[in-house]
Amino acid sequence: MSNKIFFTPGPTQLFYTYQDHFREAIKQDVGSISHRSKEFMRLFQETRENLHQLLELTDDHRIYFTGSANEIWERMVQNLVINRSHHFLNGDFAKKFYDFALQYQKSPSKTESPFGQAYESMDIPEDAELCGITLNETSNGFMFPAEDIYQIKNENPDCLMAIDGVSALPAIPIDFNYIDTAYFSVQKCFGMPAGLGVWIANKRCIEKAKQMETDGMVTGSYHSLTSFEKYGQKNQTPETPNALSIFILGKIAEDMLRRGVSHVRNETVYKSTILYQTAESVSILDPFIKEKKYRSKTVAVCNVQNGSDTVIEVCKKKGWVLGPGYSDQKQNQVRIANFPMHSKEQVEQLCDFLIREFK
Amino acid sequence: MSNKIFFTPGPTQLFYTYQDHFREAIKQDVGSISHRSKEFMRLFQETRENLHQLLELTDDHRIYFTGSANEIWERMVQNLVINRSHHFLNGDFAKKFYDFALQYQKSPSKTESPFGQAYESMDIPEDAELCGITLNETSNGFMFPAEDIYQIKNENPDCLMAIDGVSALPAIPIDFNYIDTAYFSVQKCFGMPAGLGVWIANKRCIEKAKQMETDGMVTGSYHSLTSFEKYGQKNQTPETPNALSIFILGKIAEDMLRRGVSHVRNETVYKSTILYQTAESVSILDPFIKEKKYRSKTVAVCNVQNGSDTVIEVCKKKGWVLGPGYSDQKQNQVRIANFPMHSKEQVEQLCDFLIREFK
Numbered sequence: 069m070s071n072k073i074f075f076t077p078g079p080t081q082l083f084y085t086y087q088d089h090f091r092e093a094i095k096q097d098v099g100s101i102s103h104r105s106k107e108f109m110r111l112f113q114e115t116r117e118n119l120h121q122l123l124e125l126t127d128d129h130r131i132y133f134t135g136s137a138n139e140i141w142e143r144m145v146q147n148l149v150i151n152r153s154h155h156f157l158n159g160d161f162a163k164k165f166y167d168f169a170l171q172y173q174k175s176p177s178k179t180e181s182p183f184g185q186a187y188e189s190m191d192i193p194e195d196a197e198l199c200g201i202t203l204n205e206t207s208n209g210f211m212f213p214a215e216d217i218y219q220i221k222n223e224n225p226d227c228l229m230a231i232d233g234v235s236a237l238p239a240i241p242i243d244f245n246y247i248d249t250a251y252f253s254v255q256k257c258f259g260m261p262a263g264l265g266v267w268i269a270n271k272r273c274i275e276k277a278k279q280m281e282t283d284g285m286v287t288g289s290y291h292s293l294t295s296f297e298k299y300g301q302k303n304q305t306p307e308t309p310n311a312l313s314i315f316i317l318g319k320i321a322e323d324m325l326r327r328g329v330s331h332v333r334n335e336t337v338y339k340s341t342i343l344y345q346t347a348e349s350v351s352i353l354d355p356f357i358k359e360k361k362y363r364s365k366t367v368a369v370c371n372v373q374n375g376s377d378t379v380i381e382v383c384k385k386k387g388w389v390l391g392p393g394y395s396d397q398k399q400n401q402v403r404i405a406n407f408p409m410h411s412k413e414q415v416e417q418l419c420d421f422l423i424r425e426f427k
Numbered sequence: 428m429s430n431k432i433f434f435t436p437g438p439t440q441l442f443y444t445y446q447d448h449f450r451e452a453i454k455q456d457v458g459s460i461s462h463r464s465k466e467f468m469r470l471f472q473e474t475r476e477n478l479h480q481l482l483e484l485t486d487d488h489r490i491y492f493t494g495s496a497n498e499i500w501e502r503m504v505q506n507l508v509i510n511r512s513h514h515f516l517n518g519d520f521a522k523k524f525y526d527f528a529l530q531y532q533k534s535p536s537k538t539e540s541p542f543g544q545a546y547e548s549m550d551i552p553e554d555a556e557l558c559g560i561t562l563n564e565t566s567n568g569f570m571f572p573a574e575d576i577y578q579i580k581n582e583n584p585d586c587l588m589a590i591d592g593v594s595a596l597p598a599i600p601i602d603f604n605y606i607d608t609a610y611f612s613v614q615k616c617f618g619m620p621a622g623l624g625v626w627i628a629n630k631r632c633i634e635k636a637k638q639m640e641t642d643g644m645v646t647g648s649y650h651s652l653t654s655f656e657k658y659g660q661k662n663q664t665p666e667t668p669n670a671l672s673i674f675i676l677g678k679i680a681e682d683m684l685r686r687g688v689s690h691v692r693n694e695t696v697y698k699s700t701i702l703y704q705t706a707e708s709v710s711i712l713d714p715f716i717k718e719k720k721y722r723s724k725t726v727a728v729c730n731v732q733n734g735s736d737t738v739i740e741v742c743k744k745k746g747w748v749l750g751p752g753y754s755d756q757k758q759n760q761v762r763i764a765n766f767p768m769h770s771k772e773q774v775e776q777l778c779d780f781l782i783r784e785f786k
Contacts, residue, residue, distance in 0.1 A: 135494025263669025
């Protein structure tokens with residue numbers, strides 16, 4: 069590995085144990101064993117169990133693996149929405165999920181707010197079958213408060229609550245009693261190379277997909293929810309899976325369990341606090357999200373006076389890679405990731421440097 | 428890595444340079460860099476160029492990356508078939524592709540033959556938009572002769588020829604002038620851990636997908652062929668990709684180019700010849716495919732007298748992992764992979780041992 073530290077919001081810095089787990093995987097022939105073998109089923113089960121415990125899922129939740137979080141947007145539209153999904157949309161990633169529903173010719177509705185701004189209402193249409201909420205909008209650093217999610221679920225118990233946990237889970241706590249389905253990718257909080265999505269779905273989701281199939285609807289093929297569940301019951305996958313990444317994900321989940329998930333989350337809060345304090349005290353930086361309750365704890369997004377190039381370049385010389393703003397904000401903003409593998413010391417050093425350099 | 432040698436038909440023995448390329452990828456931060464960065468675009472382009480050269484594609488062919496070959500079956504049904512695909516079907520994997528078309532409520536037709544047996548006719552229906560042919564049926568070791576593929580294309584120039592190259596490419600030569608689309612996964616001839624599919628499609632395929640979209644059909648979302656092409660033109664992918672595997676795939680393709688693709692193919696023929704000679708001379712083994720012209724050069728499938736357990740166990744003690752038969756043939760057959768990373772010496776040793784042990 070180079071001497072750089074990636075504070076980019078994903079792909080990002082590799083988890084500090086990633087290479088050790090890779091070596092262990094090679095030693096155990098994880099890249100060569102059959103995905104129908106007992107060895108595979110054992111590692112698959114272990115990863116699922118570790119994630120289950122780490123995310124504090126209910127007995128009702130199941131875990132499946134896809135190629136990306138993008139794929140999960142698509143699979144949810146195919147498997148959980150007959151006519152209408154509803155989307156809370158104040159950022160690029162929430163918009164993508166909404167666009168996927170449009171591309172599949174559903175009739176999605178949306179509660180829209182200017183990018184990065186809070187929503188005026190938590191009401192959703194009565195006929196919404198699924199409600200898509202982005203817990204942490206990686207593109208602009210807006211955090212959807214958990215309490216608002218619980219309120220929406222309480223007011224709409226029949227609507228499937230679908231949480232985009234990309235760049236949030238497991239660092240941001242969420243009570244899965246209120247969540248029917250959620251998903252994330254491993255190149256954020258788990259510090260792994262990209263190429264694996266994790267889909268969590270409860271029995272209500274599986275029942276819905278089954279019903280849609282009974283009613284003659286197309287829910288996909290090998291990665292339909294019922295196909296996932298059929299193979300998942302045997303601790304297998306429909307296709308030859310990315311066993312190596314599934315193995316390593318389980319091991320990193322175990323590392324986090326060993327540290328304690330509350331410890332991981334407390335550190336996230338601490339590091340996020342000093343990041344925003346720094347942004348507020350440094351003349352050229354200004355947190356994009358104004359109200360503290362909506363500020364992402366894992367991706368701090370800041371407007372940068374006179375453009376993002378200077379601060380990115382100066383940090384690069386120190387070996388610290390910051391993320392530019394997303395899409396059309398590339399030149400105006402920086403995004404600084406604060407994931408579980410970014411240590412307190414690393415974040416403190418970065419903050420000290422920014423204060424010295426730009427005070 | 429353990430001391431085992433995996434002769435399983437995929438996942439299989441890792442390519443001998445796999446770990447070196449992994450280390451180089453880590454050194455270059457491939458797991459951390461942005462998939463919108465110049466570094467990524469450069470490696471993406473390099474992998475595409477190496478594969479293009481290795482597979483001797485035409486200027487008309489483009490390369491895209493998916494999560495698996497299963498995904499490509501699905502994407503082809505979504506993007507290239509309005510009503511009817513035709514499938515040559517004498518094995519489990521060809522059947523899966525056919526089943527995917529059924530699941531998407533197309534009206535696929537098929538030329539069926541008992542599993543592992545040759546087809547009586549090369550005729551296909553006039554209204555078939557796409558013809559699915561499995562070059563190497565990994566489940567039973569049937570090889571579809573290239574000349575028959577060229578004949579079908581000559582007789583049906585308007586039909587898109589779709590070649591399942593899983594466990595065949597690049598070890599089995601095929602003239603891409605006759606092929607519109609083809610696909611494979613990396614855990615076979617490239618000796619990589621699973622989790623990456625490679626989709627080759629020419630301009631006619633892209634035009635067809637575009638037309639289907641213009642006509643209001645659903646072709647998927649982020650992984651529709653037009654989305655792949657839109658990002659592909661920039662040497663990017665629609666979603667955050669498995670950059671690590673794309674990098675390593677390109678390096679292994681380069682290794683094969685350095686050895687020379689004709690050398691790789693000649694060795695494949697030599698090793699395959701001694702494998703079948705061994706099977707024919709050993710009392711308990713009997714090649715499943717009787718006619719030599721239909722015998723797979725990369726996956727030798729043999730019936731085993733009194734069940735496959737004994738030969739698998741005896742070889743296991745030597746550190747050689749053979750594949751059992753596929754699905755309901757598990758107990759009756761062995762499958763021995765002969766991929767580019769299986770060296771002449773390894774195959775010769777295995778054959779010598781089988782002859783000594785079971786003559």
